[in-house]
Amino acid sequence: MKIWTTASGYTITRVIGGRCNVYLLSNGGKHILVDTNLSRYRHTLVRSLETLKIDRLDALVLTHTHFDHVENAAFIQKQYSAQVIVHVSEAEYLRRGNTPLPSGTILPTKILTSLISKRVQSHFAYEPCRADIQADDGFSLRSFGFNARLMHTPGQSCGMMSLIVENEIAFVGDAMMGVYPNSIFVPFAEDASQLVRSWGKLLDTECTLFLPGHGSPVGRVLVEKCYRRRVSQ
Ligand SMILES: [Zn+2]
Structure with missing residues (x-):
């Protein structure tokens, strides 16, 4: 499991x-899980937490409610007594266990999403989960024992949130991706121009490392480059 450490000693473990990606943010005996992956990886998630000797989580932060991030949310809430935190605009999707899928942003994914009918959408339904906290921009995680806050970074989904830790490292969900070389763009988004504005918002922090929901960590230089390229178009 890949591990990062912040200047003041918080540890971040990539659990899956x-x-x-599923990440665990720890400060001594306090633990926050970020996202949960698909239900078919539930045993991997449980095994990894077992290896880390974790049987209780203080919170589960959901960056957003697309199925590939929340399929184990209800399980984690129950099994690890985690307080589930989600953006206020997606709490109802989570309660229903069904979140609309975003459209394609490039030709192949535009064609793909135009072929996905409403009926197919039901295949992406997941186990419903009640949010314990419906958060919005600026929500502080101090009461959970962390110098960290949530930032609303919509675009890929309406309620996408990034978790800014000590103004140093950000968990960004699908606000960007670490899958393609020299690009952080995401192939699906509800609003691509809003997504780019969210990159600008993330660059207003002093974070140097961005941990995405998919792929490898992204450095600040690449985010700046992609942001400049998009705003000058
Ligand atoms: Zn995703």
């Missing part, structure tokens, strides 16, 4: 990595 690769196609769909």
